[in-house]
Amino acid sequence: MAQTDRHYKIRQWLDSGRCVSREWLMRELEVSASTLKRDIALLRDRLNTPVEWDCERRGWRLQRRPAGPDGQYELPGLWFSAEEIHALLTMQHLLSNLDAGGFLGPHIEPLRKRLSQLLGTGAPPRSDVARRIRVQTVGARRIDLPGFQAIGTALLRRQRLQIGYRSRTSAETSEREVSPQRLVHYRDNWYLDAWCHQREALRHFSVDAVQQVRVLDRAAIDVPEDELDAVLGAGYGIFAGRDVTWARLRFSAERARWVAAERWHADQRGRFDAEGRWLLDLPYADPRELVMDVLRHAPEVEVLWPQELADEVLARLKAAVALMEAG
Structure with a gap:
């Protein structure tokens, strides 16, 4: 049984109000006395679980006194894999940025602290997790x-x-x-x-x-x-529509090294041609967002078909050149 699974089971048993003996835990978890001792020490010292030894009942239990002003030790049963920690950090970032004042920040602050502690396990003292993990947003619009x-x-x-x-x-x-x-x-x-x-x-x-x-x-x-x-969801990006048209884009061999790893659409199809260029097929219902993404890669991309999409990209490029020349 993995260490994280053992910690989860121990915490479940303790949260139920039980006092569990050393022998019972060793038998249920199928571990040695030394392994159990290390698990209890990690729960108490690194994960802030208020576990203590009850001399009269000869077993481990949770302390009865509250550990903080809110009467909570931590969020119960909160054990994460590395992928889950990243997902929750991203969620915390999204929620706390719903407004400039961080309205939801205080409500999820205990979770943020626990995540930081979990991320910091094994890290050098004074390491600043928030400084090492950053989720940046670009073009986010303020909402009410x-x-x-x-x-x-x-x-x-x-x-x-x-x-x-x-x-x-x-x-x-x-x-x-x-x-x-x-x-x-x-x-x-x-x-x-x-x-x-x-x-x-x-x-x-x-x-x-x-x-x-x-x-x-x-x-x-x-x-x-x-x-x-x-x-x-059938069209491209945020623009909706049942009636979709398929487009084929061809990226230069240099740009292909980046674009080949990107997911532009759930139903996209891509392949390299004989010259190392990336051919990308994808559907769209409204060309506006697709045109913007194509222009981001100009001049390293061509629209092979449909012609209507190629004409729209060309018209945008000409309009941009005309504006720059007029200025």
Whole structure:
């Protein structure tokens, strides 16, 4: 049995209020006395578990007195693999950055501290874990925290929302009644997938463009997951649509060393040609986001087909050159 599994089992038994003997633990965990001694010491000294020896009952138990002002020693049963620690650190970063003041920070501070301790196990004293692990965001847009909370509440309680939504394309604000389906964090920004009752269709809503939000006392309709993916997930990026067109991009041999390792779309297909260039096939329903990603790699990328996409990229390049020359 792995050490982490042993620690988890010991903590489960102790959390149940039991007093467990040395012999019983050795038998259940199938370990020697020296191994058990090391496990107990690590739980107590490195993982802050308030375990103590009860002389009268001849066994290990948790201390009855609280270890901190909140009466908690740690988050019970919290044992992570390295991958889980990274995922939770990323989650903590996303939550704490919902607003500039870190509204949720105090609520998850005990978790952040425990993660730091787990990450720091075996590290030199005074090592600053936060300085060694950093999650950076690029292009994140500020959102209204009360609005985000209302959206999350309606989403989980399966209630409808009345929202005022400002379109970036037209700069107009419209009133919508929507049934929220899921929140999506994409490219450092939050989006709401919802059924729009005015349009009678599924729509993506950028959460930062929701200007007013009110939870309605009406049940939200539920859209099957496969339909959500078919309508909102089939295209490229955040732009939705059932009717997709496939594109083929060809990257230079130099740029291929980076792009070949990237995931642009869940259904993409890629291969190297005889000259070491990377051929990437992927679907899109709306060309806007794909055009932006293609332009990021110019002049190391070509659009082989469809011609309409190649024309759009070329038009954007010409417009950029004209603007630069005019300035």
